Amino acid sequence: MPGLEQSGTKNRGKRITKSGRKELRWALMEAAWGAISISPCWKEQCEKYLRRMREPNLAIVAIARKLLVAAWYVLQGKTDKYAEEAAVAQKLLRFAYTIGKENRPKGQTAAQFARIRLDRLGLGSELTSISWGSKKPIPLPPSALEEKKRSDVPNTN
Numbered sequence: 001m002p003g004l005e006q007s008g009t010k011n012r013g014k015r016i017t018k019s020g021r022k023e024l025r026w027a028l029m030e031a032a033w034g035a036i037s038i039s040p041c042w043k044e045q046c047e048k049y050l051r052r053m054r055e056p057n058l059a060i061v062a063i064a065r066k067l068l069v070a071a072w073y074v075l076q077g078k079t080d081k082y083a084e085e086a087a088v089a090q091k092l093l094r095f096a097y098t099i100g101k102e103n104r105p106k107g108q109t110a111a112q113f114a115r116i117r118l119d120r121l122g123l124g125s126e127l128t129s130i131s132w133g134s135k136k137p138i139p140l141p142p143s144a145l146e147e148k149k150r151s152d153v154p155n156t157n
Contacts (some may be wrong), residue, residue: 028064035067036060041082042067079122089130092117093138115141 006012018025035042042063049059070080096110104113111130118124118140125145129137 025064028068029060031067032060032064036063039082039084074121077122083121083123085118085124085127086131088121089114089118089124089127089140090132093130093132111138111140115143119144 032042036046037043045066046059046063049062050056053059053062070082074080092114093110096104096108096113101107101110104110108116114130115124118127122145124140125143127140127143129139131137
């Protein structure tokens with residue numbers, strides 16, 4: 001959490017402090033290290049901070065904070081502009097298979113489960129299938145977001 005130094009009418013920001021829950025800080029740091037090793041976007045951000053700060057731990061703290069902000073926006077119902085839709089779809093499909101048919105709501109297929117969650121996240125409305133290793137791609141049901149977009153937007157032709 002950033003510190004703040006106040007004196008009279010002057011407010012000066014200080015460096016990030018170690019206040020707050022240590023478990024959350026630890027989890028965010030681990031997530032930041034994982035993000036820069038997987039995502040080109042986060043790796044690019046980290047390299048930008050490294051050029052400026054020249055200290056890997058400070059760069060990772062900055063990335064952890066950005067991850068926290070991104071998570072906050074997703075929890076507020078906004079879409080992460082850097083999300084790789086195909087990768088998110090594959091992970092949702094893998095999760096659907098992991099929890100099993102008996103644990104999916106209302107007996108949904110894995111593809112339906114993934115599509116509903118993609119729609120909740122506001123992602124992948126144009127995805128029609130999910131690539132699944134060497135097997136044939138798994139078709140996805142149509143997105144409810146596409147139907148909503150079509151019905152909300154008046155005909156401009």
